[in-house]
Amino acid sequence: MKQIEQIKEWGGYLNRYTHYANTxxxxxxxxxxxxxxxxxxxxxxxxxxxxxTCTDDNFRVKAGAQRYAADYGIALIIPDTxxxxxxxxDIPERxxxxxxxxxxxxxxxxxxxxxxxxxxxxxxxxxxxVEEHLPLLPGIRSISGHSMGGHGALVCALRNPxxxxxxxxxxxxxxxxxxxxxxACFSLYLGEERALWxxxxxxxxxxxxxxxxxxxLVDQGTADEFLDAGQLLPENLKxxxxxxxxxxxxxxQEGYDHSYHFIGSFIGEHIAYxxxxxxxxx
Amino acid sequence: MKQIEQIKEWGGYLNRYTHYANTxxxxxxxxxxxxxxxxxxxxxxxxxxxxxTCTDDNFRVKAGAQRYAADYGIALIIPDTxxxxxxxxDIPERxxxxxxxxxxxxxxxxxxxxxxxxxxxxxxxxxxxVEEHLPLLPGIRSISGHSMGGHGALVCALRNPxxxxxxxxxxxxxxxxxxxxxxACFSLYLGEERALWxxxxxxxxxxxxxxxxxxxLVDQGTADEFLDAGQLLPENLKxxxxxxxxxxxxxxQEGYDHSYHFIGSFIGEHIAYxxxxxxxxx
Numbered sequence: 353m354k355q356i357e358q359i360k361e362w363g364g365y366l367n368r369y370t371h372y373a374n375t376x377x378x379x380x381x382x383x384x385x386x387x388x389x390x391x392x393x394x395x396x397x398x399x400x401x402x403x404x405t406c407t408d409d410n411f412r413v414k415a416g417a418q419r420y421a422a423d424y425g426i427a428l429i430i431p432d433t434x435x436x437x438x439x440x441x442d443i444p445e446r447x448x449x450x451x452x453x454x455x456x457x458x459x460x461x462x463x464x465x466x467x468x469x470x471x472x473x474x475x476x477x478x479x480x481x482v483e484e485h486l487p488l489l490p491g492i493r494s495i496s497g498h499s500m501g502g503h504g505a506l507v508c509a510l511r512n513p514x515x516x517x518x519x520x521x522x523x524x525x526x527x528x529x530x531x532x533x534x535x536a537c538f539s540l541y542l543g544e545e546r547a548l549w550x551x552x553x554x555x556x557x558x559x560x561x562x563x564x565x566x567x568x569l570v571d572q573g574t575a576d577e578f579l580d581a582g583q584l585l586p587e588n589l590k591x592x593x594x595x596x597x598x599x600x601x602x603x604x605q606e607g608y609d610h611s612y613h614f615i616g617s618f619i620g621e622h623i624a625y626x627x628x629x630x631x632x633x634x
Numbered sequence: 635m636k637q638i639e640q641i642k643e644w645g646g647y648l649n650r651y652t653h654y655a656n657t658x659x660x661x662x663x664x665x666x667x668x669x670x671x672x673x674x675x676x677x678x679x680x681x682x683x684x685x686x687t688c689t690d691d692n693f694r695v696k697a698g699a700q701r702y703a704a705d706y707g708i709a710l711i712i713p714d715t716x717x718x719x720x721x722x723x724d725i726p727e728r729x730x731x732x733x734x735x736x737x738x739x740x741x742x743x744x745x746x747x748x749x750x751x752x753x754x755x756x757x758x759x760x761x762x763x764v765e766e767h768l769p770l771l772p773g774i775r776s777i778s779g780h781s782m783g784g785h786g787a788l789v790c791a792l793r794n795p796x797x798x799x800x801x802x803x804x805x806x807x808x809x810x811x812x813x814x815x816x817x818a819c820f821s822l823y824l825g826e827e828r829a830l831w832x833x834x835x836x837x838x839x840x841x842x843x844x845x846x847x848x849x850x851l852v853d854q855g856t857a858d859e860f861l862d863a864g865q866l867l868p869e870n871l872k873x874x875x876x877x878x879x880x881x882x883x884x885x886x887q888e889g890y891d892h893s894y895h896f897i898g899s900f901i902g903e904h905i906a907y908x909x910x911x912x913x914x915x916x
Contacts, residue, residue: 360889419899
């Protein structure tokens with residue numbers, strides 16, 4: 353991996369790297385915030401998965417998370433949301449399919465399967481890479497994300513027991529098999545076999561018995577336009593967790609929307625939650 | 635003034651307004667963050683002046699200031715950096731002249747003089763407007779800004795004794811008469827009469843005896859590319875304050891650059907400083 357940018361922030365460093373991803377068969381860019389503590393010791397990592405249309409840049413610029421990461425001594429690992437490059441298939445006229453909309457699955461359908469292997473990238477290739485090259489505590493990870501990335505965080509945690517110490521999400525697409533965004537991308541990347549869709553759907557995974565050791569923390573704004581549009585379906589997550597007795601702390605945040613202003617208002621509480629599970633103190 | 639957007643953030647509201655500005659003879663857009671306290675009482679205001687190329691959007695999205703404004707109960711008033719609209723003169727190929735580069739002066743030269751009246755807009759028209767329509771404590775104001783806006787904040791405070799309770803700046807253009815950016819805009823907007831330039835130059839104003847009742851707080855990153863390029867000249871501000879016995883707290887921040895990541899790292903300390911002068915507690 354090659355470092356292409358370094359910016360000092362909150363006493364630590366916001367770095368950007370590129371590398372050739374074997375999973376996605378293309379050059380990938382990601383950002384890492386290393387808190388001041390990482391100058392002298394290895395630190396745990398919080399993976400952040402972004403939503404539709406985002407790159408690694410949105411979260412690092414808009415959420416104000418680095419402040420809390422510096423407080424607690426936790427690294428932020430911020431990947432891109434899809435494979436990139438001229439050779440990667442895309443539907444340029446759609447913001448919600450193709451580039452910027454990888455949906456954190458391993459595609460099985462042509463022409464997507466060659467590059468759209470975001471599940472393998474996020475849960476296998478990227479952790480191995482950053483834990484080899486950066487001052488991170490191997491295997492000590494938590495995960496969070498927003499919207500499509502909230503879906504990704506939940507699914508990564510549910511599919512990989514023990515891989516993440518804690519999971520949280522902002523306005524996640526809880527039940528993508530029933531959401532217009534999810535339906536469109538799943539049929540595109542995974543074809544029409546619904547049993548495969550269910551392997552990447554938090555509600556379906558929970559109903560099928562997937563476990564998470566700690567409480568799942570979810571914030572959802574009540575003024576979120578995509579809530580009324582039926583894209584997010586937190587009520588289905590709530591019902592599934594209740595059915596399977598999985599601990600869920602779903603907070604409906606009165607008057608908040610779907611934007612980074614919403615994320616910024618609560619990211620400190622999410623990082624405090626992950627830090628507590630990870631045994632960190634500010 | 636017409637409200638065109640409202641976003642809930644940190645328990646308060648980030649609002650955006652448009653209005654016809656008599657000073658600038660055009661439609662202007664600005665943002666205001668009203669902290670939760672403003673729902674039940676009038677609050678003081680911190681004016682933020684942004685740098686070259688910015689609109690009212692950059693600071694509200696990138697600096698993370700709203701969190702601290704909510705902590706202390708201070709409103710943030712975030713104007714644009716120049717007049718706008720198709721009828722406003724511009725030099726489209728220059729990022730540092732014309733639109734986005736108002737330099738917070740009242741232009742005297744054609745064709746700029748008709749619209750580029752940013753000094754009058756910032757110090758007269760905008761405060762009168764927001765204090766009439768929003769839950770602000772009349773006349774209780776502080777001011778801060780970045781780069782061109784840091785210059786603006788210093789000059790607004792130095793030219794208007796008593797108008798602002800406190801002033802701070804991030805990487806300000808301290809001595810624009812000697813900076814390539816300032817030279818270009820001053821000659822464009824103000825013509826070649828140097829005595830007029832000095833009315834909008836913090837170092838010249840201080841040397842001419844301008845007073846500020848409280849300490850001036852300035853943060854400057856040592857890795858700021860525009861510092862080495864001679865655009866900012868904090869050493870001239872330091873010398874002028876020393877000469878005139880004006881209290882200056884100039885903090886050279888090791889390794890920080892000119893970006894919003896630098897601002898975000900220290901905006902909390904600036905707001906804490908203004909809050910202390912304004913008599914606010916978190």
